[in-house]
Amino acid sequence: MIMPALSVTPRAWRIGAIALSALVFAFLIAPILVIVPLSFSADPFFSYPIEHWSLRWYAAMVGDDPQALLWQRAVVNSLIIGLSATLLATCLGTLAAIGVWRSPRPLANAVTALMISPIVVPIVVTAIGTYYFYARLGLVGTYTGLILAHAALGAPFVFLTVAATLASFDETLLKAGAILGASPARVFRVIMLPLILPGVVSGAIFAFATSWDEVVIALFLAGPEQHTIPRRMWSGVRDNLSPTIIAAATLLIALSIALMLTLDWLRRRSERLRLSPPVSADRP
Numbered sequence: 001m002i003m004p005a006l007s008v009t010p011r012a013w014r015i016g017a018i019a020l021s022a023l024v025f026a027f028l029i030a031p032i033l034v035i036v037p038l039s040f041s042a043d044p045f046f047s048y049p050i051e052h053w054s055l056r057w058y059a060a061m062v063g064d065d066p067q068a069l070l071w072q073r074a075v076v077n078s079l080i081i082g083l084s085a086t087l088l089a090t091c092l093g094t095l096a097a098i099g100v101w102r103s104p105r106p107l108a109n110a111v112t113a114l115m116i117s118p119i120v121v122p123i124v125v126t127a128i129g130t131y132y133f134y135a136r137l138g139l140v141g142t143y144t145g146l147i148l149a150h151a152a153l154g155a156p157f158v159f160l161t162v163a164a165t166l167a168s169f170d171e172t173l174l175k176a177g178a179i180l181g182a183s184p185a186r187v188f189r190v191i192m193l194p195l196i197l198p199g200v201v202s203g204a205i206f207a208f209a210t211s212w213d214e215v216v217i218a219l220f221l222a223g224p225e226q227h228t229i230p231r232r233m234w235s236g237v238r239d240n241l242s243p244t245i246i247a248a249a250t251l252l253i254a255l256s257i258a259l260m261l262t263l264d265w266l267r268r269r270s271e272r273l274r275l276s277p278p279v280s281a282d283r284p
Contacts, residue, residue: 032253039247046243057247071248073225074232081143081228082211085150089207092151093158094200098192100159101166115159118152123216126153131220141223149217154207161206165199198266205259205266213252 038046042054061071096115100108118126130149131140139145169192177187193200215230222231229248236245 035246036250036253038243039250041243044243046246057243060242060244061247067244070227071229071232071244074227074229077143077226078212078228078230081146081150081226082208084143084147085154085211086204086208088147088151089154090158090200090204093155093203093207094162094196096155097159097162097166100163101169112159112163116156119156123153127216127220130217134221140221141226143226145221146218146226146228149221150211150214151207153214153217154210157206157210158200158203161199161203162196165196169195202263202266205263209256209259212255 037050038048039057040053040055041050042052042056043050061068093115096111100111100115103111130152134140134145134149139148173191173195174187177191178184182190212228213230214228215234218226218228218231219234222228227235229252233245233248236242
């Protein structure tokens, strides 16, 4: 007896894919979301169910007691180091991506491998090598050392996003600008930069998120005056486990969500610009 073949409709495949994606999403996100309600608990210990709700642990980060001042200094340090490292990583990554885009293949492959090496090499190995190198230069325990190290970690993300944007860039636009008499700097500023700007900004966001969340490099290089938020959280977990750490982690989660939404908006904007028809010269 021959059994009839079972056919699966496209609707069933779509429902199955959505269900599987939802399960994977819940598996990845549930452990993170569990800690968010704990940051609003009034109890000084981690437990469910939560009986009393309060914002005391968020208020503990903005008071004038010594512990609150440590958290405030950590926030300021993270902003100073993160923004400075992001600016430096964005410049280096963008210039490297443009250089690789205009270079012959053997040289481009070598530079690409060099640029993405901070992602491939384990972060502990990078931290140890950076520590020994910076110790000879006197950069351990300084803002300059942390900024340079975080910029080296963020530059590969800028390089990759800008390189992906340049893959669809029309090089004839640069030639047209040169033919019309524009200098290379003006061609880059007027023609090239506006078109690759979504990739540059996306890479900068990745670089900032990398610096903002990084703890291993900070453990090796940061002195007491350069403690960032992750470094402060690490010290709190080891010395004095407090729900204030959960409040800080919740703020980091909120910032990560905001960065992801910004990246999604930039991606959709880049697609609209790429798919939109060109405006005619005689169009009013």
